[in-house]
Amino acid sequence: MTVWIAIGATAVGCYLVKFLGLSAPAGLLERPLVRRLAALLPVALLAALTAQETFSEGRHLLLDAKAAGVAAAVVALLLRAPFLLIVAVAVAVTAGVRALGG
């Protein structure tokens, strides 16, 4: 039951922020500061999420096979690999390093 409460609260909350953003008055966007902030926030959030999912497990920082996988993804990205290949490279390298005992 507690799990369903968590699911319900998350679903309602996450939907409401999506809807609020889409329904905010258009005038809000015409202010340059708001526009620049809205453009820059995803950069900060995506960078933070990348670092969090790469270098942590729960509340602990760690450097493991995932870091090698994500590094390989960055190389694939610089070589202009297609999106699916970038993800596949990360998964394969992570699995490979783990198989080798990394």
Add this chain to the structure above:
Amino acid sequence: MAKQRAQAGTRQTAPRRARGAPAEHAVRAVAPLPQRPDSAVIRDALGVGVAVGLSGFAFGVTSAGAGLSVWQSCALSLLVFTGASQFALVGALAAGGNPLTAAAGAFFLGVRNAFYGLRLSAVLGYRGAVRPLAAHWIIDETSAVALAQPDRRSARLGFTVTGLSLYVLWNLTTLGGALGARALGDTDAWGLDAAGPAVFVALLAPMLRSTVERCTAGLAVLLLLVTLPLVPAGVPVLLAALAAPVVLAVHGRRRRAPAPGEAIPEAPVPQERAGASHDAAKEDRA
């Protein structure tokens, strides 16, 4: 087409559109971009939708591993439909967190979608009954694809195709992952935990077009790594988001102090003499 768009961007090294990951810089291109053929938009949208949609498998597996039932895993993908929040929620529940604290962390991660919505409302221009439906599909990937398009028609097409393909696949693969979790055993051994960050990297890279974006990303990473061991799960990402206003404030202050040799804005020219004084101004500068 791809060539023209790359030239319109600010960096030579900007990843090509053909890669499938969204090119944010296209949004800011100054010249009116030629209309994109529908097929190109659909190809990009499907590239993102299919790749990320398939990673719902990793979510299904993780969710089942965290002790959620198949129904609960599927309900999350159907009703929450924003990956980072879903992963955060099942992680917090697995750690034995209070359901509302767990939901708060997931909610904070979802707050970024409000800012995507803020930008998308002008680009998509949806009205009436479509808007509450479209809202459910506002996530990193649909926003990135839609915002990379040169006009409303392409943006709507990109948003719809990405949203539909991702929603359908994400839910099907969540079900498959939840059902197949036992068969697969240790999912980390398959490297599936690297899929999430790899997706984020591919989405982020095209956004890093200038120093402001790169400083923001760097500061966000630093803030996250420093605060992660200190504050409850979900909060470090929010603290890291402060990198955006901080970098903007510092950048704004620097710009307000005029650099030496910076051009002084021209005074408005009276209408009847506009042509002549414009030429004169040019000669002055030469």
